[in-house]
Amino acid sequence: MSDSFFAVVARQRACRSFSEQPVDDETIARILTAATFAPSAENKQPWEFVVVRDADTRAAIGDLSRRAWEARGRAFSETRLTPAMLADVDRGATGGVAEAPVNVVVCADVQRGLEATIPSSIFPATQNLLLAATALGLGSALTTITTGFRAEMQTILGLPDHVWPIALVPLGHPARPLGPPRRAPFSNRTHRDRYNHPW
Numbered sequence: 001m002s003d004s005f006f007a008v009v010a011r012q013r014a015c016r017s018f019s020e021q022p023v024d025d026e027t028i029a030r031i032l033t034a035a036t037f038a039p040s041a042e043n044k045q046p047w048e049f050v051v052v053r054d055a056d057t058r059a060a061i062g063d064l065s066r067r068a069w070e071a072r073g074r075a076f077s078e079t080r081l082t083p084a085m086l087a088d089v090d091r092g093a094t095g096g097v098a099e100a101p102v103n104v105v106v107c108a109d110v111q112r113g114l115e116a117t118i119p120s121s122i123f124p125a126t127q128n129l130l131l132a133a134t135a136l137g138l139g140s141a142l143t144t145i146t147t148g149f150r151a152e153m154q155t156i157l158g159l160p161d162h163v164w165p166i167a168l169v170p171l172g173h174p175a176r177p178l179g180p181p182r183r184a185p186f187s188n189r190t191h192r193d194r195y196n197h198p199w
Helices: 004-011 025-035 055-077 083-099 115-135 145-157
Strands: 047-052 102-109 163-172
Touching: 004 115, 025 047, 025 102, 025 115, 047 055, 047 115, 055 083, 055 102, 055 145, 083 163, 102 115, 115 163, 145 163
Parallel strands: none
Antiparallel strands: 047 102, 102 163
């Protein structure tokens, strides 16, 4: 068994600051192919991906991210995040999304899958997308703050009523090296047979 999968998983982390280096279609195709191999409820594969490179469209999406963050996101997060993480998220929400050379909007066709099972289909595909980006040396982040502006996102992207934007993944080459993510050992949150029986 190859250790490369586990190495990729251990490197995957949110990137909110990107260089201007472009990402070619072949790379995007490889990443989205990986996304489509995720499980989905009833194998309906309800995902639709909108790959946004156009600067004006990225700016419009970035503006929604900024508005959502400034309206309620920042105040909610101020007491929950460390100052360093808050500053990083703030930079991403107020400019990093628009600066990424590619925005992938992961959408769900609610006519092709049950509304109740959309998250269990869309988020595994998004995780595959994030892991594939990491494997190819790109930075990415899972963001959902713009979903509070669903109608505006649908207008910006020309989405029909039955295609909902669920997640936004800015994608590109990191502006600076990303360190490993900080994670508690699994054993801290794992129980044998019953809760509170330590691993």
